Amino acid sequence: MDRQKNIRNFCIIAHIDHGKSTLADRILETTGVLTSREMEDQVLDNMDIERERGITIKAQSVRLNYKAKDGNEYVFNLIDTPGHVDFNYEVSRSLAACEGAVLVVDASQGVEAQTIANVYQAIDHDLEVVPVINKIDLPSARPDVVKEEIENVIGIPAMNAPLVSAKVGLGIEDVLEAVVSGVPAPSGDPDGPLKALIFDSYYDAYRGVVIYVRIKDGSVKKGDNIKLMSTGAEYQITELGYLKPGFKVPSDALYAGEVGYIAASIKNIQDARVGDTVTTVENSAAEPLPGYKEVQPMVFCGMYPVDGGDYEALRDALGKLQLNDAALKYEPETSQALGFGFRCGFLGLLHFEIVQERLAREYEIDLIATTPSVIYRIHKLNGEVVVLDNPTNMPNPAEIDFMEEPVVKASVMTPSEYVGNIMELTSERRGTFINMDYIETDRVVLTYEIPLNEVIYDYFDSLKSRTRGYASLDYELSGYKKSNLVKLDIYLNGEIVDALSFIVHADKAYARGRKIAEKLKETIPRQQFEVPIQAMIGGKVIARETIRAYRKDVLAKCYGGDITRKKKLLEKQKEGKKRMREFGSVEVPQEAFLSVLKLG
Amino acid sequence: MLGLYVHVPFCVKKCRYCDFVSAPSDCAEREQYVDAVVSEIAWRSNRSRSCDTVFVGGGTPSVLTEKQLERIADALRRSFDIEPGAEFTVEANPESLTYEKAAALKGIGVNRLSMGFQSLSERALGVLGRVHNCEKAFEAFENARRAGFENINIDLMFGLPGEPEGEFEDTLKRVCELGPEHISAYSLIVEEGTPLAHDISTGRLPEPDDGRDRADYSFARKILEKYGYRQYEISNFAKPGFESKHNMRYWRQKEYLGFGPAAASFERGRRYSNTDDIGVYIKGCGRAEPEEDAVLSKEELMDEYMMLGFRMTEGPDLEHFREIYGVSAAEKYSGKLDSLEKEGLIERYKTDLAGVRLTEKGLDFANRVFREFV
Numbered sequence: 001m002d003r004q005k006n007i008r009n010f011c012i013i014a015h016i017d018h019g020k021s022t023l024a025d026r027i028l029e030t031t032g033v034l035t036s037r038e039m040e041d042q043v044l045d046n047m048d049i050e051r052e053r054g055i056t057i058k059a060q061s062v063r064l065n066y067k068a069k070d071g072n073e074y075v076f077n078l079i080d081t082p083g084h085v086d087f088n089y090e091v092s093r094s095l096a097a098c099e100g101a102v103l104v105v106d107a108s109q110g111v112e113a114q115t116i117a118n119v120y121q122a123i124d125h126d127l128e129v130v131p132v133i134n135k136i137d138l139p140s141a142r143p144d145v146v147k148e149e150i151e152n153v154i155g156i157p158a159m160n161a162p163l164v165s166a167k168v169g170l171g172i173e174d175v176l177e178a179v180v181s182g183v184p185a186p187s188g189d190p191d192g193p194l195k196a197l198i199f200d201s202y203y204d205a206y207r208g209v210v211i212y213v214r215i216k217d218g219s220v221k222k223g224d225n226i227k228l229m230s231t232g233a234e235y236q237i238t239e240l241g242y243l244k245p246g247f248k249v250p251s252d253a254l255y256a257g258e259v260g261y262i263a264a265s266i267k268n269i270q271d272a273r274v275g276d277t278v279t280t281v282e283n284s285a286a287e288p289l290p291g292y293k294e295v296q297p298m299v300f301c302g303m304y305p306v307d308g309g310d311y312e313a314l315r316d317a318l319g320k321l322q323l324n325d326a327a328l329k330y331e332p333e334t335s336q337a338l339g340f341g342f343r344c345g346f347l348g349l350l351h352f353e354i355v356q357e358r359l360a361r362e363y364e365i366d367l368i369a370t371t372p373s374v375i376y377r378i379h380k381l382n383g384e385v386v387v388l389d390n391p392t393n394m395p396n397p398a399e400i401d402f403m404e405e406p407v408v409k410a411s412v413m414t415p416s417e418y419v420g421n422i423m424e425l426t427s428e429r430r431g432t433f434i435n436m437d438y439i440e441t442d443r444v445v446l447t448y449e450i451p452l453n454e455v456i457y458d459y460f461d462s463l464k465s466r467t468r469g470y471a472s473l474d475y476e477l478s479g480y481k482k483s484n485l486v487k488l489d490i491y492l493n494g495e496i497v498d499a500l501s502f503i504v505h506a507d508k509a510y511a512r513g514r515k516i517a518e519k520l521k522e523t524i525p526r527q528q529f530e531v532p533i534q535a536m537i538g539g540k541v542i543a544r545e546t547i548r549a550y551r552k553d554v555l556a557k558c559y560g561g562d563i564t565r566k567k568k569l570l571e572k573q574k575e576g577k578k579r580m581r582e583f584g585s586v587e588v589p590q591e592a593f594l595s596v597l598k599l600g
Numbered sequence: 601m602l603g604l605y606v607h608v609p610f611c612v613k614k615c616r617y618c619d620f621v622s623a624p625s626d627c628a629e630r631e632q633y634v635d636a637v638v639s640e641i642a643w644r645s646n647r648s649r650s651c652d653t654v655f656v657g658g659g660t661p662s663v664l665t666e667k668q669l670e671r672i673a674d675a676l677r678r679s680f681d682i683e684p685g686a687e688f689t690v691e692a693n694p695e696s697l698t699y700e701k702a703a704a705l706k707g708i709g710v711n712r713l714s715m716g717f718q719s720l721s722e723r724a725l726g727v728l729g730r731v732h733n734c735e736k737a738f739e740a741f742e743n744a745r746r747a748g749f750e751n752i753n754i755d756l757m758f759g760l761p762g763e764p765e766g767e768f769e770d771t772l773k774r775v776c777e778l779g780p781e782h783i784s785a786y787s788l789i790v791e792e793g794t795p796l797a798h799d800i801s802t803g804r805l806p807e808p809d810d811g812r813d814r815a816d817y818s819f820a821r822k823i824l825e826k827y828g829y830r831q832y833e834i835s836n837f838a839k840p841g842f843e844s845k846h847n848m849r850y851w852r853q854k855e856y857l858g859f860g861p862a863a864a865s866f867e868r869g870r871r872y873s874n875t876d877d878i879g880v881y882i883k884g885c886g887r888a889e890p891e892e893d894a895v896l897s898k899e900e901l902m903d904e905y906m907m908l909g910f911r912m913t914e915g916p917d918l919e920h921f922r923e924i925y926g927v928s929a930a931e932k933y934s935g936k937l938d939s940l941e942k943e944g945l946i947e948r949y950k951t952d953l954a955g956v957r958l959t960e961k962g963l964d965f966a967n968r969v970f971r972e973f974v
Contacts, residue, residue, distance in 0.1 A: 528965075551810045552817075554966040556787040556835045558911060560605060560850045561620075561864045564871060564892055567904070570967060570974040577971075 004186045004257035006072055008179050009214065010130075011079040011094045013122060014104035015112035015472055019134040023104055023166040023175070024080055028245060030172045031064040031076070061097075061200070061212060061259055063242045063249075068180045076179065077214075077259035079199075092121055093274065093326070097199045097214035097259060100128040100183025102175065103150075107133045107141035107163075110443070111153045112472035113413040119154050130182040131158045132175055137165035145440075153439050186216075186257030193285040194218035194226075196254075196262075196278040203320045207239065209266035213278060214259050216289060221253035225281035226264060229288040233271040234281055235264035269319050274326045297329050297345025298406070298477065299352060299456050300389040302370035302499060303359075304341030306579055306590060310365050311340050317363035318342060321355060328355060333390070337499045337583050338368060343390060346372075349456050366579060368593050370499040374453045377404040377480055391501040394487045397538065403485045406452040409434075409478040412463065414471035416442045421466040429454035430505060449478065451505070488513055488542075490520070491534040495584035500596060514543040516596050523592040526550035531586050602651045602867075603849045604676055606637060607860035608658040609878050612695055616729030616799070617757075619791035621862035621876045622659035632882045634668045637860045638675040640874075640886025644857065645679030653846035653856075654688045660716075662692035666704035673708040687845045689714055689753075694732040694740035702740075702747035712844075713744050714753040715780075720771040724760050727805065729795065741778060751842055753782035758820070759813030760788050761796075761805040768816040769823075776827040781842040785820045786835045787813050814964060833911050834958075834966060851908045852917060853901070853924075859886070870895045898925065906933065907973035910946070910966065915957030930954065936972045945969050 014020040061079040068074055079094045095101065101122040105115060122129050131150050133143045143163050150158035162174035188195075200212040220226065220240065227234050240262045241250040254260045266272050277288035305314050315332075322328045329345035346352040352372060359365045371391070378386040378394070379401045386395060410431070412422055416438075423433070423446075431450040438444050450459070455475060463471050486509050490500040504512050513535030520533050524547055535543040558566045580587040610625045610633070611618075625633075654676060661669065669690070676682065689712040690705055697715070705713070719725055720734045732740075744752055754775055758768040775783060788808055790797050799805040821831055829837035833851065836844065849856055855867045862876035872890035875881050880888055896904065902925055909916025921929045930937065937956060940946045945962040946969060949955045962969055 551814045552787065552964050553968060554787065554834060554964060555970070556789055558850070558908070559847060560603075560856055560858060560866065561607065561862060561873070563850065563866075563904070563908070564864065564873070564894075567907070567974050570907075570971050573967065574971045574974060 003190065003255050004188065006074045007077070007186055007257045008074055008100065008183045009077045009079070009098045009186060009257070009259060010100040010102055010179055010183045011098045012102045012104055013115075013118040014134075015106070015109070015114040015118075018104050018106040018109065018112075018115075019166045020104050021080070023102075023132070023134060023164065023172075024078060026166045026169055026172045027076075027078060027176065028062065028064065029169075030176065031066050061094075061243050062245050063259065066176050066180070069177060070180070074180055075258075076176075079259070092125070093199050095122055095125040095127060096197060098125075098127060098183075099186055100130060100179065102179065103129050103131045104134050105131060105146055105150060107136045107143045107146055108138050110142075110146045111149045111413075111439070113411050113445070113474040114472055116154060116411075116413075117474040119156070128183055129156050130178050131156060131161040132164050132178070133158075133161050134164050134166055136163045137168050137170065149440065188215070188217040188256040190217075190219065190256040192217040192256075193283045194220050194224075194278065194280045195285045195289055196220065197289050198228075198272065198274050198276050198278060201272050201274055201323050203269065203323050204263070207263040207265070209269060209272040209323060210261055210263045211266070211272050211278070212243070212259070212261050213254070215254050215256050217256055217285070218280075218283075219253055219255040220262070220278075220280065226262070226278050227281050227284060228271050228273075229277045229279055229285070230273060231271050231276075233266075233268065235266055235271075237262055237264045239263040269323055272323070274323075296477075297327060297347060298452060299346045299348055299372045299374060300343060301346075301352065301372040302333055302335055302338065302341050302390070303330075303344050303356070304335065304338035304368045304370075304499075306366040306368055306581065308339050313363065314342065314359070314365050314367075317359055317365055318344070320363075321358060325355070327351065335370070335392070335498050337497045338370070338581065345389070349458075366590065368499070368581060368590050370593070371502040371596060372456060373502060374406050374456065376406075376485065376503060379403070388503075391487055391503050392498045394503065397487075402482055404480040405483045405485060407449050407478055407481050408452050408455055408475040410448045410450050410455065410473060410475035412446045412448070412471050412473050413439070414444060414446065414467055416444050418467040418471060419444060419446065422446060422463065422471060425459075425462055425466055426450060429459055449481075450475070451481070451483065452477065453503070453505075486537050488516075489536045490516060491532075491536060492520075492524075492586045492588070493531045493584050497583050497588075499593065509537055510542050513537075517543040517545040519595050520592055521545040521547055523595045524586070524588055527586055601854065602649045602680070603653040603655070603846050603854065603856035604651050604680060604682075605846075605856055605858040605863055606641075606654075606656045606661075606672055606676070607858065607863040607874075608656060608661040608664060609633070609861045610663050611658065611660040612663060612693070612731050613729070616727070616795040617788065617791065619794050620659065621878075623878070625663075625878075629878070629882070630664060630668065633860075633878065634664065634671055636882045636884075636886040638671055640859050641672070641675040641679050643887055644859070647679070647681055650681040650683055652683050652686045653849060654682060654686060655846040656690040656710075657714075658691055660693045660696060661690050662696040662701060666701060669705065670708045673710070677709075687712055687751075689844070689846060691716065692740070692744075694736040697740040697743055699743040699746060702743045702749065706747045706749065711749070712751040712753070713749050714755065714782075714784075715740060715744070716755045717771075717775065718755060718757045719760075719768075720774050721767045724757075724763065724767060724771070727760050727762065727796075728757065738778075741780070751782070752780040753784060753844065754778070754780045756783065756785045757788050758785060758816035759808050759810065761800060761808050763809070763812055763816075765812070769819055772820055772823055776823065776829075779827075782836070782838045782844065783824060783829060784836050785817075785824075787817060817964070831913050833913065834963060848912075851911050852920065853905045853908055864892075865890075869898075869901055901925070902927070902929070902932070903973040905929075907970045910956075910958055910962075910969050910973075913957060915946070915949075915955055918954060918956070930956070933973075940969055940972060943968070 012020045064076040066074045066076055133146055136143055147158045162171050162178050164171035195217040196213040196215045198211045201209055204210050222237055224237050239250055241248050242260045279285040305311055318330045327347045330342040333343040334340055376388045378388055380399050381401045426448050431448040434447040436444050436446050460473055484506045485503050486506050488504050488509050490497050517533045517535050530549045531547040533545045534541050555566055580589045609621050611622045688710045690710045691714045693716045717737045824837045831837050832843050857865045861878050861881040864873045872893035875888045875891050906916050918929045946956050947959045
């Protein structure tokens with residue numbers, strides 16, 4: 001019997017907030033993996049940060065059994081995908097393990113920028129797209145309009161799309177039936193040499209690196225000797241099996257078309273790269289699977305442990321995070337101000353925040369991050385081109401012929417009433433208008449070219465706030481453009497804080513410098529002496545603030561009733577001091593760095 | 601020896617800077633409170649311990665009637681062995697200290713009054729949200745003297761928002777002329793969540809100017825000495841022999857029992873507090889489980905001894921420390937003491953250099969010393 005015939009591997013793609021995770025939960029419930037009572041809401045979002053922010057960052061996968069109306073039992077492998085524009089690359093990793101994608105579209109919001117971007121990605125991976133209209137219980141739902149929109153804007157048939165309310169549990173069976181009929185069965189060679197695609201991995205203290213695989217061809221069983229094709233490293237499988245929500249079910253073997261996990265006491269993190277192909281030592285495949293395009297980080301910053309003693313712990317933690325976050329790149333660097341740390345590359349500011357938060361929560365490392373930077377190209381007079389991701393290394397301006405900065409092509413989808421606001425915002429961010437398309441009478445797509453360093457700050461947040469949340473954004477790197485850029489330095493008490501240097505467009509330098517100086521004045525506590533804050537370009541001061549000295553630090557009152565309270569207060573202050581770094585005897589709290597990062 | 605403290609969580613109106621457990625109340629609630637606190641005192645009675653200090657604080661204890669204050673005093677005497685010469689303080693605010701009340705307090709054995717003047721400037725009293733005015737303050741002081749009180753403390757505050765030059769000096773001089781035996785002069789601390797903090801954060805009042813604050817403090821130290829007051833703690837000044845024995849217990853880590861809502865007790869290395877919810881306290885007849893309850897380790901106790909001791913101008917009593925803990929603090933803390941000395945925050949004194957105390961700079965930045973011991 002052909003095992004593959006009854007397997008369906010699919011993911012769910014959607015614009016953020018269209019109900020992807022809720023639908024995934026309902027599917028799990030309906031297929032009996034979990035009863036609703038057992039279920040923690042949104043099982044697939046199992047990082048604390050994901051649940052708090054209501055977003056999916058990491059792809060998760062789970063195996064389900066479904067008895068369809070045709071009487072057959074099907075095995076579903078559902079691979080969840082992230083929704084934020086920063087995490088598009090995770091989507092592509094998930095897609096490569098599937099044959100189909102369920103496209104969730106909100107019945108009142110309709111098609112959005114990411115809906116389109118995700119569908120194109122799915123189509124690029126030769127996936128069948130199964131549209132589903134969600135949130136039909138909302139009074140503002142307009143399923144027929146949305147169906148037409150899907151057909152017109154995306155160009156896939158949608159008239160028979162299931163109408164669903166994941167929230168109230170309506171239409172879930174229809175989705176499952178649509179998966180059975182709409183998603184093709186896998187069609188690998190069950191008897192060929194093993195080819196398994198690694199689409200995710202994580203580090204387990206007992207089992208070593210555990211890899212998540214999609215078996216494309218062949219099969220693999222416990223005890224097999226496997227080879228990781230990009231490095232040639234060989235390991236013996238100690239355990240393999242299927243993935244259920246929150247736990248693993250060991251089995252004897254994994255066959256073509258299936259999704260599961262493999263543990264092989266892989267101790268070297270570098271050996272198990274996501275995107276690599278696993279084969280067997282005995283019967284090796286000749287060619288690896290295509291894998292993924294390597295993700296290129298677009299935003300860089302330095303990360304330094306607040307406590308210098310945490311340097312090794314930070315190195316270790318970054319290694320483990322990178323295992324299942326292929327987009328995270330890092331290498332050691334040193335800063336005059338901050339000591340030893342790492343230069344890290346991220347997909348965007350959200351990615352950066354998530355990594356920082358995970359380091360704090362999962363590894364309990366307090367960090368100071370330097371101002372994020374994109375990669376600039378500096379053309380020197382001698383013809384040399386310097387690729388710069390750290391403002392500290394900027395060559396002497398006298399040697400520079402011209403500089404280039406990365407630009408993105410951004411599409412913003414919005415109700416037409418907000419076009420004016422978006423144009424205003426985007427021109428503030430040095431965006432160049434390319435064109436505007438009406439997708440409906442009152443909805444448009446605006447296309448812009450915007451410098452990446454303007455997008456990485458708070459463009460997305462500003463866009464949301466100026467369109468009351470209605471606009472959606474998608475962007476991709478489109479190239480480099482010549483630009484009038486300068487390096488802005490911050491001096492505290494006459495000493496440069498290299499960690500706060502950044503590169504900025506000359507027209508904006510003055511305003512940025514002033515804002516940063518003001519912000520630092522707010523966030524750096526008063527010291528024992530007066531501290532001047534200066535923002536400088538070259539040798540020229542463009543903004544100045546002064547932090548006044550404090551002249552008392554004393555609890556005037558402390559009696560029996562409040563000794564405990566006063567002690568707590570002093571302990572808190574002491575903790576606060578520990579979290580500060582000294583720059584030329586000025587104590588600067590971590591929050592000061594963060595607050596500067598948040599300035600648009 | 602034990603000290604006894606009774607917390608009276610009532611006031612006429614909550615002052616704008618106050619974050620103590622205190623609130624306006626009605627007659628019925630005050631009566632229920634007195635029932636509860638009397639019951640708590642009886643319940644925790646221990647005739648085997650003698651007590652040499654009693655302190656009834658608040659809030660504003662003088663909002664209670666003579667009868668109610670008497671019931672509390674009687675309960676304390678029935679339940680504990682209070683020594684004949686014990687210091688017995690009651691806090692009183694000018695608006696509620698009539699001659700009759702002062703006389704009644706004297707009658708029930710109170711021998712020390714602590715009066716919340718805060719300032720003799722009408723502007724300052726307005727900023728602080730006090731209910732009395734200057735005239736009332738003088739009147740109340742007069743009432744206390746007439747009733748026979750020969751040990752009176754006056755509480756003052758300086759470094760207030762918008763304080764004009766000379767305002768505090770003027771208050772202080774007038775108070776010195778009045779001649780109480782004890783003066784507490786507190787640098788204002790703007791506590792989070794108080795109306796005063798709100799006024800400042802919304803710009804209704806300016807931030808207190810800490811330059812002015814330090815000028816006031818330094819003026820106070822100078823002028824009070826001239827008038828014969830000796831500074832013995834960061835904020836406390838007394839004529840010789842009139843130092844508050846009860847408050848010194850706290851800074852010398854001696855034992856005390858606290859009664860009433862939010863009152864803290866410290867005995868045998870354990871510190872615990874009553875619930876700060878007046879309703880819960882009354883309902884439980886003063887017998888609700890303590891809320892914060894911690895047995896301190898020897899290490900914590902030693903640290904705390906140092907932290908509290910440094911509040912005193914003579915510094916922690918290192919001989920007493922050795923008696924209690926069997927360890928030399930000078931040795932145990934030599935590293936910390938050296939670096940604090942190097943920073944100019946503390947100094948070693950006494951001929952054998954066995955004493956440590958805050959320097960003048962240390963008085964301004966005492967928290968930097970305290971933080972070393974938490």
